[in-house]
Amino acid sequence: MTIESILPIPDIFSAKRILCIQPHYDDNDIAAAGILTQLAHRGAELFYLTATDDLMGIVDTTLSDKEAEELLKRDQFAAGTIVGVKEQYWCGYPDAGEYNYFDLRRNFLKYIRKIQPDFIFAPDAWLTYEGHRDHIQTGFAAAEAVMFAGLTKIASSDPEVDAAYEEHEIQGVALYYTREPNYIADISLSWEEKVAAVRCYEAQFNPDGMEQLVLALDMKSKQVAEGGSFLRGEPLKVLHTSALHCGI
Numbered sequence: 319m320t321i322e323s324i325l326p327i328p329d330i331f332s333a334k335r336i337l338c339i340q341p342h343y344d345d346n347d348i349a350a351a352g353i354l355t356q357l358a359h360r361g362a363e364l365f366y367l368t369a370t371d372d373l374m375g376i377v378d379t380t381l382s383d384k385e386a387e388e389l390l391k392r393d394q395f396a397a398g399t400i401v402g403v404k405e406q407y408w409c410g411y412p413d414a415g416e417y418n419y420f421d422l423r424r425n426f427l428k429y430i431r432k433i434q435p436d437f438i439f440a441p442d443a444w445l446t447y448e449g450h451r452d453h454i455q456t457g458f459a460a461a462e463a464v465m466f467a468g469l470t471k472i473a474s475s476d477p478e479v480d481a482a483y484e485e486h487e488i489q490g491v492a493l494y495y496t497r498e499p500n501y502i503a504d505i506s507l508s509w510e511e512k513v514a515a516v517r518c519y520e521a522q523f524n525p526d527g528m529e530q531l532v533l534a535l536d537m538k539s540k541q542v543a544e545g546g547s548f549l550r551g552e553p554l555k556v557l558h559t560s561a562l563h564c565g566i
C-alpha cells in the first residue's frame with residue numbers, strides 16, 4: 319500500500335521558471351527531456367544546474383581534463399538548444415569523487431535563491447537500488463535546498479545572494495528516475511526532440527552505447543505509458559514542496 323500526501327499535486331504546466339538540478343551532464347535530458355521540451359515550447363524558462371564535472375565517463379580517455387570539459391560542454395549546449403534550455407550552470411564537483419554534501423547543498427541554495435525558480439526537477443534520491451552516490455547526494459541536496467530556500471539563516475555558498483534574497487514560492491518538485499511516479503508525462507509529441515537531445519551526448523557514449531541507451535529509453539517510454547491514452551511517457555514523482563518533509 320502506498321500512502322499519498324494529502325497535499326495537491328502541483329501542476330507542472332503552470333511552471334514559468336524551472337531549475338533542473340542534475341548529478342551529471344545528461345541526466346536531465348535522459349530522464350525528462352520530453353516533458354522539459356514541451357514546457358519550454360509553452361514559454362517556461364529552463365535552467366540546468368550540473369553538480370559534478372562528469373570527467374570519469376569520457377569515452378576517449380586520452381583527452382586532457384580541459385579537452386574533455388570542452389567536449390562535455392559542447393554536447394550540453396547542443397542538447398540544450400534542442401530542448402530549449404535558457405542557461406546552464408555547473409558546480410564542478412568531482413564525478414564519482416569525494417565532495418562535501420553540505421557544500422553541495424550550499425551551492426544548490428545559491429542557485430535557487432539567485433534564479434528563483436517556481437519548479438525544481440531533480441533525481442529521486444529515494445530511488446530503489448540507486449548505486450551512484452552522485453545521484454543520491456544530488457537528489458537529497460536538491461530536496462533540502464528546496465525546503466530551506468526561504469530560511470536564509472541556512473547559508474548558501476554566496477553571502478551576497480543570501481543578503482539580496484527575498485522569499486519566493488516554489489510550487490513543487492518533479493523527481494525523475496523515480497520508481498513511485500504519481501504522474502506520467504505524455505511525451506509522444508516530443509519524443510523525436512528528446513532522442514535528438516540525448517544523441518548529442520557523444521562524449522560519454524560510444525555509438526553502440528548510444529544505440530542501447532536510445533533503445534532502452536524507447537522501451538521504457540512505452541512501458542510507462544501502457545494502459546494510458548498515449549504512446550510514450552516519462553514517469554515523475556511530482557510533489558508539493560511541503561510534502562518533502564514528514565510525508566504530509
Ligand SMILES: [Zn+2]
Binds near residue numbers: 341
Ligand atoms: Zn548521472
